Amino acid sequence: xxxxxxxxxxxxxxxxxxxxxxxxxxxxxxxxxxxxxxxxxxxxxxxxxxxxxxxxxxxxxxxxxxxxxxxxxxxxxxxxxxxxxxxxxxxxxxxxxxxxxxxxxxxxxxxxxxxxxxxxxxxxxxxxxxxxxxxxxxxxxxxxxxxxxxxxxxxxxxxxxxxxxxxxxxxxxxxxxxxxxxxxxxxxxxxxxxxxxxxxxxxxxxxxxxxxxxxxxxxxxxxxxxxxxxxxxxxxxxxxxxxxxxxxxxxxxxxxxxxxxxxxxxxxxxxxxxxxxxxxxxxxxxxxxxxxxxxxxxxxxxxxxxxxxxxxxxxxxxxxxxxxxxxxxxxxxxxxxxxxxxxxxxxxxxxxxxxxxxxxxxxxxxxxxxxxxxxxxxxxxxxxxxxxxxxxxxxxxxxxxxxxxxx
Numbered sequence: 001x002x003x004x005x006x007x008x009x010x011x012x013x014x015x016x017x018x019x020x021x022x023x024x025x026x027x028x029x030x031x032x033x034x035x036x037x038x039x040x041x042x043x044x045x046x047x048x049x050x051x052x053x054x055x056x057x058x059x060x061x062x063x064x065x066x067x068x069x070x071x072x073x074x075x076x077x078x079x080x081x082x083x084x085x086x087x088x089x090x091x092x093x094x095x096x097x098x099x100x101x102x103x104x105x106x107x108x109x110x111x112x113x114x115x116x117x118x119x120x121x122x123x124x125x126x127x128x129x130x131x132x133x134x135x136x137x138x139x140x141x142x143x144x145x146x147x148x149x150x151x152x153x154x155x156x157x158x159x160x161x162x163x164x165x166x167x168x169x170x171x172x173x174x175x176x177x178x179x180x181x182x183x184x185x186x187x188x189x190x191x192x193x194x195x196x197x198x199x200x201x202x203x204x205x206x207x208x209x210x211x212x213x214x215x216x217x218x219x220x221x222x223x224x225x226x227x228x229x230x231x232x233x234x235x236x237x238x239x240x241x242x243x244x245x246x247x248x249x250x251x252x253x254x255x256x257x258x259x260x261x262x263x264x265x266x267x268x269x270x271x272x273x274x275x276x277x278x279x280x281x282x283x284x285x286x287x288x289x290x291x292x293x294x295x296x297x298x299x300x301x302x303x304x305x306x307x308x309x310x311x312x313x314x315x316x317x318x319x320x321x322x323x324x325x326x327x328x329x330x331x332x333x334x335x336x337x338x339x340x341x342x343x344x345x346x347x348x349x350x351x352x353x354x355x356x357x358x359x360x361x362x363x364x365x366x367x368x369x370x371x372x373x374x375x376x377x378x379x380x381x382x383x384x385x386x387x388x389x390x391x392x393x394x395x396x397x398x399x400x401x402x403x404x405x406x407x
Contacts, residue, residue: 058234058281059204060171060212064088064128067369067399068376070237070283071392072132073117075109077383080116083124084404085389085396087376090173090214090237091117094133094163095142100187102145103152106133106159111167118168124406130212131163134175137184143176144187147195156199157206164211171212172203173237178223193225200232219243219263219285221271235281237378238272240265245291245305247352250342252287254364257339264340265365269372284369284377288384288391290356302331302347303354308384309391312356315345341365359394366398 065087073081074092081089091114097104108114108131118129134140146152160172177183179192189195204213216237217224230236241252244262256264265284273279290312292303304323307315314320319329331347341364345354357365369377377395385391396405 059209059232060234061209063212063234064170065126065405066375068235068283068378069392069396069399069405070376070378072379072381074381074383075113077113077381079383080120081382082389082392083120083127084406085392086124086127087405088128088130088378089117089120089382090130090132090378091169092132092175092381093135093139094131094172095135095139096146099138099141100145102142102147102149102187103155106156106163108163115167128170128212130171130173130214131160131167131169132173132175132216133160134177134216136175136177138186140175140177140183141186144179144189144192144195147179147192147199148189153195153199153202157203160203161207164207169211171214171234172207173214173216175216177216178218180223193223197225197228197232200229204232217272219265219268219271221268221275221277224275226272226276230277230281235283235375236272236277237283238268238285239380240268240285241287241380242291243268244355246293246344246355249355250337250340250344251289251291251355252285252357253337253340253342254361254368255340257337259337259340265368269374279373280375282374284365284374286362286365286377286379286391286395287357288379288381290354292354302326302328303345307354307356309356309358310384310386312358313386336360357391359390362391362394363398366395369399 068087069085070088070090071081071086072090072092094106094108096102097107121127134143146156163169164172176196179196180188180190182188200213212234213232214235214237215233216239219238219240243252244250244260249260249262253262253264255266256262269282269284272282288309290307292305292307293300294305303321311321311323314322315328315332316334319327319332321328331353333346333348334343335346336343342361343356343358344352346352366377377399379395393403397403
């Protein structure tokens with residue numbers, strides 16, 4: 001009798017497991033992580049690294065042209081991007097209707113401008129346009145509150161699908177910066193990493209495999225359970241910038257040099273690879289802006305904390321920093337770190353005043369993309385380049401070996 005009962009119990013358990021494996025669209029049978037919908041106090045512990053994993057391919061049936069040249073393009077832009085220089089555009093920003101509670105739908109800034117960007121496909125039929133949701137600090141508020149609640153997760157996924165379908169977008173770029181981390185007072189939970197897995201699974205089930213899911217990752221590779229998350233994410237935009245600032249660091253050094261003790265792009269890519277992300281599913285991040293000292297004393301302040309590349313011509317060639325109406329003669333000497341492969345500005349005493357990228361350093365980064373066989377490169381953001389698009393053109397030349405991504 002005990003054997004019969006055991007056999008019956010085993011059969012029931014097997015049937016239950018089979019039913020649980022079913023998904024909404026019937027085509028994605030990836031087991032879900034254990035649900036965690038509990039709300040707990042904020043926890044800023046830097047945990048969340050995974051390990052191992054092999055490339056099983058993307059779920060999206062068409063992630064677009066490779067190597068990728070991905071632009072982040074915001075509602076603050078004036079000129080439309082040049083579609084002959086880009087394979088993908090992440091249009092920003094989409095944000096929560098109610099950031100403090102994580103519901104209220106997804107609100108897109110300037111849908112008229114976004115539709116003009118989507119219409120650029122007429123000039124480049126291979127161009128992919130994604131909706132970027134989130135951002136740094138308060139711009140990402142709402143993710144933690146949404147991800148910990150089953151009903152809000154479903155509402156979020158359905159809102160994303162509605163936007164993708166209504167506007168003809170090719171996918172969504174999730175910029176939750178970062179699960180378990182409370183930036184600028186945003187909500188966070190120690191369970192964010194697990195809840196993020198639940199969100200990704202449901203998002204994939206909701207939008208299917210015809211749409212792209214990408215994610216903007218910290219250069220540290222922390223905060224995400226990568227072996228699970230990569231089952232739903234098609235590729236990762238690694239934010240290999242904001243890793244340092246003058247006077248004691250570089251914003252985005254390609255390699256670590258003895259000059260500064262800080263993370264490099266190469267180390268960041270290696271951290272992601274070790275965490276379980278295949279190299280051919282990573283885009284290297286390139287900043288179209290530089291970093292000065294964040295809170296210098298009044299007598300040391302020259303440049304603002306962030307300086308866009310489109311300000312550099314005046315600084316370098318006209319000795320003029322327009323944002324502060326300041327003569328920077330003797331404080332705008334270009335130096336080059338030949339190990340880190342990035343430039344920086346110094347005063348006449350060699351003191352580092354501004355770390356930035358220029359066409360030369362961007363060219364090295366493009367070559368690195370090919371050498372490491374990465375998926376491609378992405379950059380923040382399009383409007384920060386100069387009128388000649390010097391940085392973007394350097395990136396295209398180094399990756400594609402010509403003046404355009406068009407075939």
